[in-house]
Amino acid sequence: MNKENLPRIVGFLCTWCSYTGADLAGTSRMKIPPTIKVIRVMCSGRIDPLFVLKAYLRGADGIMMMGCHPGDCHYQKGNYNARRRYVMLQSIFKTLGLDEDRISLWWVSASEAPRYAQVTNEFSEKIKQMGSNPLREEIFL
Numbered sequence: 001m002n003k004e005n006l007p008r009i010v011g012f013l014c015t016w017c018s019y020t021g022a023d024l025a026g027t028s029r030m031k032i033p034p035t036i037k038v039i040r041v042m043c044s045g046r047i048d049p050l051f052v053l054k055a056y057l058r059g060a061d062g063i064m065m066m067g068c069h070p071g072d073c074h075y076q077k078g079n080y081n082a083r084r085r086y087v088m089l090q091s092i093f094k095t096l097g098l099d100e101d102r103i104s105l106w107w108v109s110a111s112e113a114p115r116y117a118q119v120t121n122e123f124s125e126k127i128k129q130m131g132s133n134p135l136r137e138e139i140f141l
């Protein structure tokens with residue numbers, strides 16, 4: 001956690017749905033945690049598993065992957081690829097002895113600003129309860 005004891009979460013958001021939903025949540029003045037650092041990608045299928053691993057290894061306390069709902073991907077099946085990669089990442093985390101609960105995958109559409117606010121608040125609270133990424137001290141000391 002940082003000085004204010006807030007978790008550092010990296011969110012990879014598909015531009016067409018989740019990023020637009022996040023934008024709508026912001027313009028609608030919904031309560032969004034200040035803990036999410038958003039990285040906009042064209043599609044959740046563009047989220048290379050290495051992006052997630054690198055974010056974690058560089059000290060992120062949690063990582064959110066977000067895309068369009070199944071069947072709504074603007075590139076047909078990018079989100080299905082993202083779902084497969086998420087399952088693979090969970091397996092890699094488990095195999096390496098890392099906490100797979102620190103990564104998550106969500107479907108949030110462009111009109112689902114309340115859902116964006118809800119899932120980011122819930123995940124942020126969960127990561128806050130879990131504490132800091134244990135690797136951070138090992139890496140940065």
Ligand code: FES
Pocket residue numbers: 014015016017018042043044045066067068072073074075076078079
């Ligand atoms: S365009 Fe949103 S998940 Fe593919």
